[in-house]
Amino acid sequence: MSGYGGFALRRAGQAVVVVLLTYVFTFWVISVLPGDPVTTTLRNPQNGFTEEEIARIVSYYGLDRPVLVQLWESLSRFVTGDLGVSLRSNRSVADMIGEVLPSTLVLAAASLTIAVVLSFAIAFGVHYLPRPFSTALRSVPSLFLSVPGFLVGLLLIQVFSFGLGLFRAIDTDGPVATFFAALTLGIWVSAQIAEVLIANLDHEAAQEYAGVARSRGLGRLRMLLKHLLKPSSLPVVTVLALMIGEVLGGAVITEAVFGRTGIGNLVERSVASQDLPVLQAVVTLAAVVFVVVNLLADLVYPLLDPRVTLQARPEVGANA
Amino acid sequence: MAPQDRLTSTLTRPASTTTAPLLQVSGLSVAYGGRQVVSGVDLALGAGGSLALIGESGSGKSTIARALLRLLPASGRATGHVELAGREVLGLPERRFRPLRGRTLGFVPQDPASALNPVRTIGVQALEAAELVDGLAKEDRREAVLETFAQVGLTDPQRVFAAHPHELSGGMLQRVLIGLAVLPRPSLLVADEPTSALDVTIQKRILDLLSTLRADLGISLLLITHDLAIAAERAESLIVLKDGRIQEAGTTAEVFANPTSAYARQLHADVPALNPDRYADLRAVGEGRAGDPARIEVQGVTKTFGSLTAVDDVSFAVPAGTTHALVGESGSGKTTAIRLLLGLEQPDSGRIVVAGEELHGRSHASLRSVRRHLQLVYQNPFTSLDPTWKVERLVREPLDRYRIGDPASRRELVRETLRSVGLGEELVSRKPSALSGGQRQRVAIARALVLRPDVIVLDEPTSALDVSVQADIVETLLRLQADLGLTYVFVSHDLSLVRQLAHTVSVMRTGRVVEHGTVASIFDSPQEEYTRTLLASLPVGAA
Numbered sequence: 001m002s003g004y005g006g007f008a009l010r011r012a013g014q015a016v017v018v019v020l021l022t023y024v025f026t027f028w029v030i031s032v033l034p035g036d037p038v039t040t041t042l043r044n045p046q047n048g049f050t051e052e053e054i055a056r057i058v059s060y061y062g063l064d065r066p067v068l069v070q071l072w073e074s075l076s077r078f079v080t081g082d083l084g085v086s087l088r089s090n091r092s093v094a095d096m097i098g099e100v101l102p103s104t105l106v107l108a109a110a111s112l113t114i115a116v117v118l119s120f121a122i123a124f125g126v127h128y129l130p131r132p133f134s135t136a137l138r139s140v141p142s143l144f145l146s147v148p149g150f151l152v153g154l155l156l157i158q159v160f161s162f163g164l165g166l167f168r169a170i171d172t173d174g175p176v177a178t179f180f181a182a183l184t185l186g187i188w189v190s191a192q193i194a195e196v197l198i199a200n201l202d203h204e205a206a207q208e209y210a211g212v213a214r215s216r217g218l219g220r221l222r223m224l225l226k227h228l229l230k231p232s233s234l235p236v237v238t239v240l241a242l243m244i245g246e247v248l249g250g251a252v253i254t255e256a257v258f259g260r261t262g263i264g265n266l267v268e269r270s271v272a273s274q275d276l277p278v279l280q281a282v283v284t285l286a287a288v289v290f291v292v293v294n295l296l297a298d299l300v301y302p303l304l305d306p307r308v309t310l311q312a313r314p315e316v317g318a319n320a
Numbered sequence: 321m322a323p324q325d326r327l328t329s330t331l332t333r334p335a336s337t338t339t340a341p342l343l344q345v346s347g348l349s350v351a352y353g354g355r356q357v358v359s360g361v362d363l364a365l366g367a368g369g370s371l372a373l374i375g376e377s378g379s380g381k382s383t384i385a386r387a388l389l390r391l392l393p394a395s396g397r398a399t400g401h402v403e404l405a406g407r408e409v410l411g412l413p414e415r416r417f418r419p420l421r422g423r424t425l426g427f428v429p430q431d432p433a434s435a436l437n438p439v440r441t442i443g444v445q446a447l448e449a450a451e452l453v454d455g456l457a458k459e460d461r462r463e464a465v466l467e468t469f470a471q472v473g474l475t476d477p478q479r480v481f482a483a484h485p486h487e488l489s490g491g492m493l494q495r496v497l498i499g500l501a502v503l504p505r506p507s508l509l510v511a512d513e514p515t516s517a518l519d520v521t522i523q524k525r526i527l528d529l530l531s532t533l534r535a536d537l538g539i540s541l542l543l544i545t546h547d548l549a550i551a552a553e554r555a556e557s558l559i560v561l562k563d564g565r566i567q568e569a570g571t572t573a574e575v576f577a578n579p580t581s582a583y584a585r586q587l588h589a590d591v592p593a594l595n596p597d598r599y600a601d602l603r604a605v606g607e608g609r610a611g612d613p614a615r616i617e618v619q620g621v622t623k624t625f626g627s628l629t630a631v632d633d634v635s636f637a638v639p640a641g642t643t644h645a646l647v648g649e650s651g652s653g654k655t656t657a658i659r660l661l662l663g664l665e666q667p668d669s670g671r672i673v674v675a676g677e678e679l680h681g682r683s684h685a686s687l688r689s690v691r692r693h694l695q696l697v698y699q700n701p702f703t704s705l706d707p708t709w710k711v712e713r714l715v716r717e718p719l720d721r722y723r724i725g726d727p728a729s730r731r732e733l734v735r736e737t738l739r740s741v742g743l744g745e746e747l748v749s750r751k752p753s754a755l756s757g758g759q760r761q762r763v764a765i766a767r768a769l770v771l772r773p774d775v776i777v778l779d780e781p782t783s784a785l786d787v788s789v790q791a792d793i794v795e796t797l798l799r800l801q802a803d804l805g806l807t808y809v810f811v812s813h814d815l816s817l818v819r820q821l822a823h824t825v826s827v828m829r830t831g832r833v834v835e836h837g838t839v840a841s842i843f844d845s846p847q848e849e850y851t852r853t854l855l856a857s858l859p860v861g862a863a
Contacts, residue, residue: 206393208429208430208431209434209437209438211386211389211391211427211429212436212497213445213448214391214421215391215421215425216422216452217418217423226440226448227440230440231437306438306484307438
């Protein structure tokens, strides 16, 4: 298992490097952007700061020093877990993210769960149901993909909140409202997983081993569950890891439609007000999530598929 | 003597079978979409009997097997009658056919490496077969599987049970698959080319195993094969198929003694194992050159990859105008040996001299000039030709590379070379996809020939081709050798083919030459145990 340990360590090391690079890159992009939000704000005549006060504030935040020094300080703070202070509210960025993160995490987790359940249900239906139903189900993923998320959200609110009164559209964090918000996001994500899964099931079902297993008298359900599902699901792990990014992106719209206060909402406000430390933190957070999830996918894969080997074996001429 | 009568005298299981045959097929036709691939096939197989379906690619033999097993792809439609143990099964709904799967009708597939689910352990898949045994308690299933593994000659059943398919060799996997097929004691076993993906010594062991199990367990065998010699050795009756129709049917002895159809006669004449001296005349031309100076000299060549010694102190010499065969099973080092000979790999030690020129320690440019005299015909004509190029360009490319002649003379040379390998003018503007396998390999040979090389390395040049096509290609190669005095290095696992066309042989095993000599001395009086094993593995044909 030392091969696996080394592999895990190597991948984890790469992940750390990616996160640090993302942080530096975001910092750089922000520093070269035209317009300096700090001075724009301070020099706004409505705020009535004197030049002396401005200079004091600028030096307090270290903004008068060279960019590289600022980067170094910001990076060393980041490494110790200090994300800095918001320019708008003067509150700790970590606190601000901490406030909205749970809501987004709940939404993301719920929508991914819904997406997985939905996509497996669709793929199962395609492969198990008799003909007219399975053919109809095959087109469902394309349908899901082509309807914009906000439209689905508005429809769901119209029908289930205003129409049936299952939840109040303003009571945004209740379980029922959360479910429908997650459904909005999940439907779209499920389509992409289902497409991969259906294609994989088709592929596996046409393999020689599937025919041989059928010749052992296995029924359709057992073929599906015992033989085809696992090899077909393996690539889904990778797709799922990529979907995490989509879910975070999609959360911005979904949160807006359902009026939830989450990371998406925070990003929206911070962009509008050029609250750079918050943006920097959110981008880095997104990178961390992305990297961690993909790292997990990489680490899980060799455990799921016995054929995946971690070390290049010495080249051997097909030794039977 | 009909198969079912012979059975009563040799089998331990009481024959309940002198009445209706176990499998009775009449008027079976199969179509994919609108394309008819099997037309009106009749066959009968008694309990405990054995029947071989023989044919080349496209003959419909595998389609018949799949139709009987009801494993045709969704586009396939089978019509006609299939009676299994007195019951019509072709029209049976899947739900009612399923109980027959495994229990009555077992299946041994062609390529063992792809016939087991790669992400599940062998044991878990074997337990599925054990479930089909009526009255076997759940806790006894594992024991039954391990017993079966031992029975099919797997030495470490526990390890096999816990292994994943990719951890076992092809021969072991085929044993597993045979074990899984016979575990529920079916009355009929359908084996679709069960050994064509395996090395010759393993092939023999697997066929022996099938024969033994058939005798011990009284299972009928429907053997699908392209190899007439195997069929003759292993089946009581034969059916010869071509283009989905039966050409000839009868007991093996009858068909061999007295083939009535032209196709069966031709097939018989084309099988190398049955006709060792078919090309004796053409070969005699090279035989006369045996004393000539060597065109190729390989002296003490060794090549290692990491800890693996792929080629270990190999030496051989090939007189000009003769054929030297390198024979061995997978992993024997024959492929590495020819890569060294072609200058594609550098040896760790030893020297290789081609036409008086040292091959190694050369600059790129001078290696190129040696290569002009040293051409390769690759194993698989379906992958060795660029599918987007026309035949003309494929054959002309070496001339362009070496800047030989002007465009007009190149064109003429291409046509002349194509004629010499038996390809007509009309093919020059075709792409490989519009050619048959045999035509493609002729193009590959023409491409090697167009530079007028001294030496051609033939790497299993016919292993992807049908036997009748193989015979044509071999004949072409030998005629070219007789006319042009070419020197061949012929790499093959097929000993019968080697016997037909080679003059001298090196038998390789795990990188070493275990024995070398003239064809006659190797085949008639082999000195080494391994050579004897290889020769004993050859199907001898006539029963």
